[in-house]
Amino acid sequence: xxIFFFTGKGGVGKSTIAAAAAWQLSQDSRVLIESLDxxxxxxxxxxxxxxxxxxxxxxxxxxxxxxxxxxxxxxxKREIDVLSGTYRYLQALNLDNYFSVLKYSPGIEEYxxxxxxxxxxxxxTEFDYIIFDxxxxxxxxxxxxxxxxxxxxxxxxxxxxxxxxxxxxxxxxIRGVENAGIVLSYDEQDDDVLKxxxxxxxxxxxxxxxxxxxxxxxxxxxxxxILSLRESQRLIDGLRELxxxxxxMVNNKVTDENGKMADEVETIMRDYLKDTTPMERxxxxxxxxxxxxxxxxxxxxxxxSKLIEQCI
Amino acid sequence: MHIMHRENAAAxxxxxxxxxxxxxxxxxxxxxxxxxxxxxxxxxxLLPFMEKELKIxxxxxxxxxxMLAELCGTLGID
Numbered sequence: 001x002x003i004f005f006f007t008g009k010g011g012v013g014k015s016t017i018a019a020a021a022a023w024q025l026s027q028d029s030r031v032l033i034e035s036l037d038x039x040x041x042x043x044x045x046x047x048x049x050x051x052x053x054x055x056x057x058x059x060x061x062x063x064x065x066x067x068x069x070x071x072x073x074x075x076x077k078r079e080i081d082v083l084s085g086t087y088r089y090l091q092a093l094n095l096d097n098y099f100s101v102l103k104y105s106p107g108i109e110e111y112x113x114x115x116x117x118x119x120x121x122x123x124x125t126e127f128d129y130i131i132f133d134x135x136x137x138x139x140x141x142x143x144x145x146x147x148x149x150x151x152x153x154x155x156x157x158x159x160x161x162x163x164x165x166x167x168x169x170x171x172x173x174i175r176g177v178e179n180a181g182i183v184l185s186y187d188e189q190d191d192d193v194l195k196x197x198x199x200x201x202x203x204x205x206x207x208x209x210x211x212x213x214x215x216x217x218x219x220x221x222x223x224x225x226i227l228s229l230r231e232s233q234r235l236i237d238g239l240r241e242l243x244x245x246x247x248x249m250v251n252n253k254v255t256d257e258n259g260k261m262a263d264e265v266e267t268i269m270r271d272y273l274k275d276t277t278p279m280e281r282x283x284x285x286x287x288x289x290x291x292x293x294x295x296x297x298x299x300x301x302x303x304x305s306k307l308i309e310q311c312i
Numbered sequence: 313m314h315i316m317h318r319e320n321a322a323a324x325x326x327x328x329x330x331x332x333x334x335x336x337x338x339x340x341x342x343x344x345x346x347x348x349x350x351x352x353x354x355x356x357x358l359l360p361f362m363e364k365e366l367k368i369x370x371x372x373x374x375x376x377x378x379m380l381a382e383l384c385g386t387l388g389i390d
Contacts, residue, residue: 075353082360111353153354160336167329174322184364192361200357 001215002311003121003130007239008221009231010136013252017221017282018133019045019297024304026061029128034064034120036113037135045296054124062127064120071112110143117143118207137231141238147208148242154201161194212243217311219248222269224262233272247310249277250303253284280306334372337365 006018015035019042022033032054035042042065043050046057052067117132124130134140168186185191210216218239222232239246249269254262266279282301338347340362341355375382 076356079356079359108353108356150354157336157340157354160332160339164329164332164336167325167332170325171322171329174325175318193358196358196361200354 001121001125001127001130002307003132003210003216004307004311005132005134005140005216005218005244006221007134007137007140007218007235009223009228009235012221012223012228013282014221015041015045015133016296016299017219017250017252017303018042018131020299020301021219021303021307022061022129022131023295023297024302025129025131025307026058027304028060030060030126031129031131032062032064032120032124032127033131033133034066034116035133036066036116037133038068039135040065042133047295066113066116068109068112071116072108075112075115076108110139110146113139113143114146114207118203121207121210137235137238141235141242144211144244145238145242147204147211151201151204151208154197154204158194158197158201161191161197162188165191165194212245215311216245217247217307218244219250219307220246221250221252222265223253224251224258224265226265229265229268232269236272246277248306249273249279250282251279252282254281255284278306278310330368330372333365333368337362337369341366341369 004018004021006014006021008014015037018033022031025031033042034054035050040050042063046063048055048057048063050063050065052065052070054062054064057063113135120130120132165186165188168184172186188194220232220235220239222228236246251262251266262281266281270279280301280303282299282303285299340358343352343355
């Protein structure tokens with residue numbers, strides 16, 4: 001299974017290019033395309049109404065739009081259930097529903113987004129390709145950075161936790177069994193906090209490995225203009241820092257008028273990249289604005305073959 | 313008598329442990345008191361198991377105005 005992320009500044013045509021790639025790939029493989037953008041337009045491109053459940057478009061192509069709010073709610077509901085279970089006595093006083101205030105915690109959206117990607121990668125294994133259409137740069141970089149940041153934090157916390165358990169062990173030994181009183185967990189196998197930390201770490205390390213691995217490809221979509229060039233450069237830096245594999249550049253909406261600009265932007269981009277990441281050009285398709293019967297996802301440039309070349 | 317000796321011997325380690333637990337909870341739950349903190353969800357994730365740590369955090373916050381007395385108590389200075 002191969003995973004593709006389509007990234008880029010808002011409005012450059014990420015969704016359209018991702019949809020086109022999905023359509024082309026689905027001609028001879030099974031493809032799932034999932035939109036992570038809170039402002040979805042995947043449904044508009046395929047002219048269907050989508051939900052957070054995958055919807056069949058053709059036998060080989062399934063579509064899905066993630067509902068970020070619902071994801072955050074579901075995630076917090078799970079946590080609040082655990083919390084209410086631990087503090088069951090609060091139910092007697094009807095105080096347990098006060099935990100629901102947690103749904104306003106900052107940072108939950110990125111986490112919910114990452115969880116959704118993880119779920120998709122782990123559960124939708126029957127597809128040959130999974131394509132993610134990402135939200136605009138800022139949010140994308142933040143949730144892609146999340147596994148790394150989290151691992152660093154978890155490592156530190158595990159370190160402290162282990163020292164606490166050592167101290168508890170010492171105290172337990174000094175006090176002796178007969179005078180123990182309340183025994184706090186001191187064994188690494190018994191401590192719920194440490195166990196949870198370690199399972200979280202395991203989870204993120206494996207997710208990180210998938211994202212940085214050979215099966216994952218990030219494609220960057222840009223337009224022949226200065227703003228998208230600048231933002232793309234920042235995105236390139238961000239991806240490098242996170243060690244994520246950028247393997248395809250798509251210069252979208254090139255016309256006869258901006259052809260010279262397109263050349264210039266590509267040259268600057270090439271210098272900036274300092275490597276041989278292939279650069280694909282997609283022409284702005286005038287038939288779309290003339291309102292002819294033509295699907296938005298049906299473009300003449302072959303994005304799929306470039307993607308496949310990159311991930312062998 | 314026996315028990316008292318043992319408690320004395322354990323006392324300093326207990327203080328050390330509580331301090332570590334305090335630091336642990338402060339790092340984890342710092343965002344709730346305005347500390348730069350790990351991703352919030354990590355706090356949410358571990359919150360269900362943190363009852364004791366939260367109590368210590370609370371106690372430390374209450375005692376923090378009189379750290380000198382606390383220290384004297386710990387070292388057995390009268």
